[in-house]
Amino acid sequence: MFSITLIALIIMMISFIVMLLASILSKKTLVDREKSSPFECGFDPKSSSRLPFSLRFFLITIIFLIFDVEIALILPMIIIFKMSNLLIWMITSFIFIIILLIGLYHEWNQGMLNWSN
Numbered sequence: 404m405f406s407i408t409l410i411a412l413i414i415m416m417i418s419f420i421v422m423l424l425a426s427i428l429s430k431k432t433l434v435d436r437e438k439s440s441p442f443e444c445g446f447d448p449k450s451s452s453r454l455p456f457s458l459r460f461f462l463i464t465i466i467f468l469i470f471d472v473e474i475a476l477i478l479p480m481i482i483i484f485k486m487s488n489l490l491i492w493m494i495t496s497f498i499f500i501i502i503l504l505i506g507l508y509h510e511w512n513q514g515m516l517n518w519s520n
Contacts, residue, residue: 462515473503 480496510516 466510466515469506 476499480492480499484492
């Protein structure tokens with residue numbers, strides 16, 4: 404029991420020394436105005452913060468999140484294919500894909516997928 408405690412103490416001391424060295428070596432003495440200012444996605448941070456933002460960027464982000472969640476929901480369906488009832492699995496998969504296709508058709512019909520008008 405004593406040796407495990409000693410090994411844990413040595414590991415913690417080595418970790419502390421490495422973190423202390425990294426902290427000391429990473430300090431930069433030169434302060435640059437550009438590097439210390441926040442980066443605002445290509446906008447000049449020194450100007451007014453009330454610039455109009457294109458709603459198209461927001462909508463593309465929402466579409467990406469929807470289809471990203473779709474992939475996270477489809478992957479477990481593929482994994483449990485052999486463990487579940489084939490009829491129930493197919494009905495669930497078809498309903499899920501139909502809902503996604505209806506959503507994609509609605510976005511396409513509303514013109515959300517056209518980047519330039």
